Amino acid sequence: MATHLPNTANLHNPIDVIGDAAADRYENSINAVIKDEGVDAILVILTPQSMTNALGTAEAIVRISRRSHKPVVCCFMGIFDVSKGVKCLQENGIPVFKFPENAARSLGALYRYSSWLNRQHMAQFPLKHDTEKAKAIIQSCLDEGRMAVGELQGYELLKCYGFNTMPTKLAKDETEAVTLAEEMGYPVVMKIYSPQILHKSDAGGVIVKLQSADEVRQAYSTIIGNAFSYNPEATIEGVLIQKMAPKGEEVILGANRYPIFGPLIMFGIGGIFVEVFEDVEFRLAPILRNEAHRMISSIKGYKLLKAFRGRPETDIMAIEKCLVSLSDMVMQHPEIAELDINPLRVMAKGEGTAVVDCRIILKDVGDAAPIA
Numbered sequence: 001m002a003t004h005l006p007n008t009a010n011l012h013n014p015i016d017v018i019g020d021a022a023a024d025r026y027e028n029s030i031n032a033v034i035k036d037e038g039v040d041a042i043l044v045i046l047t048p049q050s051m052t053n054a055l056g057t058a059e060a061i062v063r064i065s066r067r068s069h070k071p072v073v074c075c076f077m078g079i080f081d082v083s084k085g086v087k088c089l090q091e092n093g094i095p096v097f098k099f100p101e102n103a104a105r106s107l108g109a110l111y112r113y114s115s116w117l118n119r120q121h122m123a124q125f126p127l128k129h130d131t132e133k134a135k136a137i138i139q140s141c142l143d144e145g146r147m148a149v150g151e152l153q154g155y156e157l158l159k160c161y162g163f164n165t166m167p168t169k170l171a172k173d174e175t176e177a178v179t180l181a182e183e184m185g186y187p188v189v190m191k192i193y194s195p196q197i198l199h200k201s202d203a204g205g206v207i208v209k210l211q212s213a214d215e216v217r218q219a220y221s222t223i224i225g226n227a228f229s230y231n232p233e234a235t236i237e238g239v240l241i242q243k244m245a246p247k248g249e250e251v252i253l254g255a256n257r258y259p260i261f262g263p264l265i266m267f268g269i270g271g272i273f274v275e276v277f278e279d280v281e282f283r284l285a286p287i288l289r290n291e292a293h294r295m296i297s298s299i300k301g302y303k304l305l306k307a308f309r310g311r312p313e314t315d316i317m318a319i320e321k322c323l324v325s326l327s328d329m330v331m332q333h334p335e336i337a338e339l340d341i342n343p344l345r346v347m348a349k350g351e352g353t354a355v356v357d358c359r360i361i362l363k364d365v366g367d368a369a370p371i372a
Contacts (some may be wrong), residue, residue: 006291014045023059024060026044026060027060030042030064034068041070041071041107042071042072042073043073043103043107044074046074046075047078048076048077048078055085058089062094073095073096073103073107074089074095074096075096075100075102076097077100082100101224113120121290122290122293123289124288124289124324125320125321125324127161127325127328128161129162129329129332130161131332133156134157134332134333135333137157138157138335142362146195146362147362147363148361148362149197149360149361150193150195151358152168152170152240153326154360155355157329158358161325162322162325164354165264165354166242166243167184167243170237170241171238171239174216174217174219177219177239177241178213181241184241184242184243187208187210187211188210188212188242189206189225189244190216190220191206191239191240191242191357192205192236192239192240193238194234195229195234195237196231196234197230197231200279200357202230203226203230204229205223205225205230207222207372209244245345245354246345247347248348248351248353249305249345250269250270250273250278250343250348251267251319251343251344252270252271252274252341253265253266253270253323253342254341255285255326255338255339256339257330257334257336257337257358261284262285263336264282264284264285265284265285265326267299268281270305270342270343270344273341277301279299279301280299281298285331286331287324288324292319292324292327293320296316296323314348315352317349318353319346322353326341335364336360337361337362338359340358340359341357341358342357344356
């Protein structure tokens with residue numbers, strides 16, 4: 001290349017062919033650069049001088065571009081002096097811009113696209129779902145005219161897709177609550193069970209870390225009283241007794257079905273903090289493990305899921321599996337209109353996850369077929 005350039009030219013990146021360059025100088029320089037194995041793309045910037053042949057330079061660029069798979073992007077600065085050259089480039093499918101900043105951004109977009117195409121694909125999970133049982137659970141709710149899946153049935157539905165749920169049973173009175181709590185072993189959580197009270201915490205319907213029979217009796221009375229105060233018309237079916245989940249970080253998984261785009265999957269920091277920090281990511285279903293991993297690593301609170309100030313790394317692989325399973329569930333059951341798993345307790349690496357609470361809203365779709 002040096003033999004074709006004047007002594008005053010710069011031979012390093014960026015190459016300066018000097019302002020009096022004719023079309024052949026551009027062609028020789030570009031041809032040499034594009035053959036270099038260390039070059040992935042070329043940005044040609046032309047600033048017209050009195051002797052500049054914009055059309056001839058454009059024709060040279062077209063000839064070289066046709067012989068190479070490497071992307072060539074141009075910036076022809078000016079309006080009237082370069083119009084013929086710009087037209088030649090456009091007619092031959094070569095991107096051309098008025099300013100170098102826009103040309104550089106286009107190369108950046110090409111790089112990101114190339115990185116996405118050549119991304120590493122993680123090994124997929126060998127998932128097996130009990131779709132028939134899940135379908136029966138959903139249909140039983142619809143047959144009874146219930147658009148909200150009860151928490152107990154919700155856990156059974158989630159189990160069909162591999163979710164780990166904590167032991168949960170329904171108590172109709174204080175005595176039964178104590179019996180169930182002692183069978184499970186303390187500590188336990190108690191939650192109101194009513195079709196009209198979906199947001200239990202708002203109604204004062206959740207009490208955690210109960211350690212004795214006396215605490216369970218008192219909690220039962222308190223929860224029932226709070227529920228009636230919150231909604232006097234509510235049908236109270238009893239109180240759920242649930243084994244306390246092991247310690248871990250709390251995340252939220254969700255899904256919402258849109259008429260045009262279909263199911264939208266959500267992931268983020270869960271518990272009470274989801275409404276405070278609003279640290280969530282969304283993806284359209286279906287998603288596989290790669291997309292699930294990107295969702296997890298994209299939230300601001302990702303550091304909380306990694307090893308942090310003496311806290312162990314959480315089971316991120318288990319979260320990925322849950323997200324893929326959730327995607328499969330909403331794709332295979334169009335009756336699911338909304339779904340929240342909040343919180344999903346994530347234990348230390350290798351110890352899995354546990355569903356602590358869930359909310360599932362249905363819609364009647366008739367004979368609509370699941371999406372494969």
